[in-house]
Amino acid sequence: MSGASVIVIGAGVTGLSSAWWLARSGVDVLVIDKGIVGWEASGRNGGGASHYHSPLFHEEQKLWPQMDELLGYTTEYRRERVIFATTEHHLENYRRMAEICRGLGYRVDDLDPAQVRSFVPLAGDNVTGGIHLRFGGQANPQRTVQAYAWALQDLGGRVFQHTPALRIVTAGGRVSGVETPRGVLGCDHLVVAAGPQAEALLAPIGLRLPLAPARAEMIVTEPAPLMPVGGADGNGLYGRQTLRGNLAYGGGPHEWLDVDALGPRRRPSTPILRNLAKRVAELLPRGAHLRVIRSWAGVVENTPDGRPVLDRIADPGNLTVATMSGVGFGLSPATGHAVRDLVIDGRCSFADLGKLTLARFKDTPADWRERQGWLPTTHEQALAAMAP
Amino acid sequence: MSATRGFDRISQAGKVPAPDERTQILVVGGGPAGAAAAIEAAKAGGSVMLVDENPVGVGLMALDTPLYFGGRFTNAVQTQARMVEQILASSPLLEAAFEAGVDVRLGTYVWGAFTPGWGLASLPESLAGLADEERAWMVGFNRLILATGARDVAFAFRGWDQPGVMGARAFEALTSRYDAFSGRRLVILGTGELAIETARAALSRGLLVEAVVDVADAFQGDPSAAAELAAAGVEILLGHVPVSAPSGLEGIEGLTLSDHATGATRTLPCDTIIEAISLTPVIELLDVLGGAIAPAPRLGGHAPVTSDGTATSLPNIFIAGDVAGAPGGASMGEEAAIASGRRAAQAVLASLGHEVRPEVSTVVESDFDALAYQMAWARALMSDPDVVICQCEEVSRAALTEVRPPGYLGPPSPAQAKRDLASLLEDGPANQDQIKRLTRACMGPCQARRCREQVALTLACASNVAPADVPLAGYRAPVRPLPLNVLADWDESPEIARHWDVWMGIPGQWTPYDDIGTEREALSAGILGEGGHA
Numbered sequence: 001m002s003g004a005s006v007i008v009i010g011a012g013v014t015g016l017s018s019a020w021w022l023a024r025s026g027v028d029v030l031v032i033d034k035g036i037v038g039w040e041a042s043g044r045n046g047g048g049a050s051h052y053h054s055p056l057f058h059e060e061q062k063l064w065p066q067m068d069e070l071l072g073y074t075t076e077y078r079r080e081r082v083i084f085a086t087t088e089h090h091l092e093n094y095r096r097m098a099e100i101c102r103g104l105g106y107r108v109d110d111l112d113p114a115q116v117r118s119f120v121p122l123a124g125d126n127v128t129g130g131i132h133l134r135f136g137g138q139a140n141p142q143r144t145v146q147a148y149a150w151a152l153q154d155l156g157g158r159v160f161q162h163t164p165a166l167r168i169v170t171a172g173g174r175v176s177g178v179e180t181p182r183g184v185l186g187c188d189h190l191v192v193a194a195g196p197q198a199e200a201l202l203a204p205i206g207l208r209l210p211l212a213p214a215r216a217e218m219i220v221t222e223p224a225p226l227m228p229v230g231g232a233d234g235n236g237l238y239g240r241q242t243l244r245g246n247l248a249y250g251g252g253p254h255e256w257l258d259v260d261a262l263g264p265r266r267r268p269s270t271p272i273l274r275n276l277a278k279r280v281a282e283l284l285p286r287g288a289h290l291r292v293i294r295s296w297a298g299v300v301e302n303t304p305d306g307r308p309v310l311d312r313i314a315d316p317g318n319l320t321v322a323t324m325s326g327v328g329f330g331l332s333p334a335t336g337h338a339v340r341d342l343v344i345d346g347r348c349s350f351a352d353l354g355k356l357t358l359a360r361f362k363d364t365p366a367d368w369r370e371r372q373g374w375l376p377t378t379h380e381q382a383l384a385a386m387a388p
Numbered sequence: 389m390s391a392t393r394g395f396d397r398i399s400q401a402g403k404v405p406a407p408d409e410r411t412q413i414l415v416v417g418g419g420p421a422g423a424a425a426a427i428e429a430a431k432a433g434g435s436v437m438l439v440d441e442n443p444v445g446v447g448l449m450a451l452d453t454p455l456y457f458g459g460r461f462t463n464a465v466q467t468q469a470r471m472v473e474q475i476l477a478s479s480p481l482l483e484a485a486f487e488a489g490v491d492v493r494l495g496t497y498v499w500g501a502f503t504p505g506w507g508l509a510s511l512p513e514s515l516a517g518l519a520d521e522e523r524a525w526m527v528g529f530n531r532l533i534l535a536t537g538a539r540d541v542a543f544a545f546r547g548w549d550q551p552g553v554m555g556a557r558a559f560e561a562l563t564s565r566y567d568a569f570s571g572r573r574l575v576i577l578g579t580g581e582l583a584i585e586t587a588r589a590a591l592s593r594g595l596l597v598e599a600v601v602d603v604a605d606a607f608q609g610d611p612s613a614a615a616e617l618a619a620a621g622v623e624i625l626l627g628h629v630p631v632s633a634p635s636g637l638e639g640i641e642g643l644t645l646s647d648h649a650t651g652a653t654r655t656l657p658c659d660t661i662i663e664a665i666s667l668t669p670v671i672e673l674l675d676v677l678g679g680a681i682a683p684a685p686r687l688g689g690h691a692p693v694t695s696d697g698t699a700t701s702l703p704n705i706f707i708a709g710d711v712a713g714a715p716g717g718a719s720m721g722e723e724a725a726i727a728s729g730r731r732a733a734q735a736v737l738a739s740l741g742h743e744v745r746p747e748v749s750t751v752v753e754s755d756f757d758a759l760a761y762q763m764a765w766a767r768a769l770m771s772d773p774d775v776v777i778c779q780c781e782e783v784s785r786a787a788l789t790e791v792r793p794p795g796y797l798g799p800p801s802p803a804q805a806k807r808d809l810a811s812l813l814e815d816g817p818a819n820q821d822q823i824k825r826l827t828r829a830c831m832g833p834c835q836a837r838r839c840r841e842q843v844a845l846t847l848a849c850a851s852n853v854a855p856a857d858v859p860l861a862g863y864r865a866p867v868r869p870l871p872l873n874v875l876a877d878w879d880e881s882p883e884i885a886r887h888w889d890v891w892m893g894i895p896g897q898w899t900p901y902d903d904i905g906t907e908r909e910a911l912s913a914g915i916l917g918e919g920g921h922a
Binding site: 036037039043052053054055057068072073074100142143146149150151154159161162214215216221222223236237238243244251252253255256257264265267268269270271272273274275277278280281288289290291292293294295296300302305306307325326327352355367370371372373374375376377378379380381382383386 | 392504509526797831866873876894904905
């Protein structure tokens with residue numbers, strides 16, 4: 001089985017966007033995945049695209065409005081976002097967030113309660129105010145992931161689904177390929193974008209990428225008439241009204257997991273979906289009658305500081321590592337561009353990534369998950385820890 | 389906990405509140421299997437709760453939930469108190485359960501069930517989510533018996549979305565449990581065991597059965613049943629495919645059939661078309677729980693993996709009645725269901741340490757390949773690609789097999805127009821969960837009750853694989869469509885409220901990049917605390 005010039009492990013948004021960007025530069029690229037494209041957290045998230053904290057933020061904002069055209073497929077991207085509050089305390093937080101975004105050169109309008117309701121007709125009399133991001137937006141995660149995969153294939157790139165990476169093969173201090181059930185696939189450069197499975201893949205070649213997987217969940221209602229701004233959230237929730245009209249919201253407590261080499265065994269929802277339902281009903285009281293028809297759960301990987309690793313490794317020199325630490329979807333157009341730059345040029349052309357290197361974890365203690373309490377924790381263990 | 393072990397206060401651990409009530413044994417489903425299980429379990433003296441969603445709210449009935457009612461119910465279903473009386477009157481076993489000390493809850497949905505295990509370490513105990521029309525609540529249980537029965541596999545033809553096209557199981561519920569069936573003149577689709585039972589039941593109620601129809605050229609059930617039905621004036625039409633159902637103000641008024649040998653069409657007058665092709669086990673709660681489920685062609689589709697007809701892959705979850713498998717796509721029948729319920733209760737009691745003498749198993753089996761029969765119907769109906777098979781999201785067969793994006797996204801891009809099921813199949817076998825997210829088929833408020841199986845069958849037809857090879861599309865809680873304000877936990881625990889965060893609550897995750905490593909880092913962490921980020 002032949003390989004490719006560049007192999008990407010992981011057909012999530014990060015891996016697929018990276019591969020698509022590489023294919024746009026004429027690189028022969030192959031993406032392999034243990035399952036189906038976008039099957040983990042990439043296809044199960046809120047779809048938000050306004051990550052002002054990230055060094056990739058400007059590129060994220062520049063790219064999203066062009067993505068449908070660049071990919072040739074719709075992502076259901078919808079521009080702008082209203083974040084609104086039902087308490088003075090939350091409103092204060094949102095206004096500070098607006099200040100940060102303005103400081104970065106982006107327009108944010110303060111909204112009074114009536115203005116909030118004009119953009120978000122399902123909001124109620126409990127609104128205290130809000131902010132209107134004249135940038136950002138949201139897209140449909142599963143459609144976007146599929147768009148990356150198809151656009152990649154349209155450029156001659158390949159995707160092998162149901163092809164787990166079993167081992168990174170090295171020779172003479174360089175990565176020479178990836179062992180899979182289809183045999184060893186050779187490559188000149190390897191991109192590891194394997195989500196929670198990245199840690200176990202990198203460890204045998206002496207690279208430390210500490211990751212802790214966690215589950216996050218969302219609920220979805222039946223469709224409601226489209227609101228002027230679909231990206232409307234607050235009240236401790238992230239989410240959106242989809243272009244179909246469904247309300248899809250998440251937030252609240254996550255659960256730390258152990259993940260097997262081949263991925264999570266299950267992605268269960270929990271009774272926490274009732275707390276999500278409460279918060280959606282509070283946020284959008286005029287939609288409180290809408291029926292909840294689904295829930296999702298996605299498993300995301302987290303680094304110890306919660307920040308990404310986007311790094312072209314020094315040794316072996318033909319390896320690039322990409323994990324977005326649980327905040328990958330919205331940034332993916334820019335992440336792919338950055339990885340393309342790292343692979344081809346050795347450095348990112350549009351952003352400083354110097355604080356996102358793998359080396360920052362070289363002294364992370366072996367028992368870091370235990371110290372941070374980022375391990376599966378039973379109810380009894382939690383009660384003991386919470387006891388005064 | 390060790391001294392070095394930290395605790396993440398934002399995580400779910402320690403936050404799942406104690407249930408509103410507890411029972412030792414929870415039985416879901418008050419049909420013969422569930423009622424018999426509850427009665428048998430109560431004999432041992434422990435607490436037993438039997439929950440049944442009937443009478444179902446009219447809003448859900450209109451959504452064909454939980455059964456494919458097809459709008460053929462009378463106004464009587466609007467009066468819940470009357471329906472409760474009617475259901476009790478029609479179910480002597482429920483009365484007996486009351487008398488046996490079972491805590492019987494009618495008109496109560498079970499929308500989810502959760503048991504500690506992989507990925508749910510934080511769960512303090514096994515919990516079921518219940519709801520009525522007003523509120524939701526949680527019940528803790530030691531053992532759960534799922535007696536959720538089987539439901540109809542629906543098939544689409546032109547007009548199937550009009551009132552009057554319904555399933556055999558829903559017909560049975562509306563006639564025998566609700567006494568609220570509004571049809572008079574019937575055509576029954578199918579000639580297997582399920583169709584024969586349906587025809588017999590209809591005739592015994594004095595309803596007019598115009599015909600039983602099959603796409604197959606042979607009568608599927610016992611030949612003597614064919615003679616019996618013919619003698620009762622029921623026409624038997626083999627090798628005929630439903631083409632359309634003309635309709636008027638009150639729903640369908642007939643069924644147009646095509647003789648596939650000659651191409652000739654004829655229209656039978658009727659006000660109700662009962663799809664009695666196959667039942668399939670109601671496995672949604674077991675899937676939500678994470679129990680093992682496998683294709684079972686002779687049991688109507690996918691069924692729980694079980695060693696003895698009562699145990700599941702989860703040690704505290706048991707099954708009874710048709711959920712264990714609808715033999716040959718029909719119900720196992722009341723007598724077998726009662727025996728199955730009793731055995732499930734005995735297995736539960738044994739697992740709780742009671743000394744029980746389990747009855748000899750009388751597993752009902754059938755040689756009839758219900759899935760192949762479903763497939764024959766699906767294949768015959770493929771000839772009309774423009775029929776909408778997902779009513780909620782208005783997805784046609786052609787839109788499904790072309791993996792066409794939904795209409796509200798506008799005309800497909802040139803690249804998109806070149807994509808279809810074939811191009812997806814180049815990357816791997818058809819996966820219903822993937823295709824439903826791209827086409828929206830199965831994504832509507834009926835939670836795919838009307839289209840889930842026929843979408844899988846259509847994918848099997850279009851990708852030329854056995855239906856058992858299309859992976860089961862996952863079920864998710866809530867398995868009943870419940871309003872936000874009903875499902876909501878309005879009495880939220882202070883622990884959840886205090887530590888609620890939009891995302892993971894990782895200090896510094898949302899620190900603006902330029903602030904990292906500067907004196908502003910601590911400041912921004914303070915500002916962006918409490919999930920204040922976007």
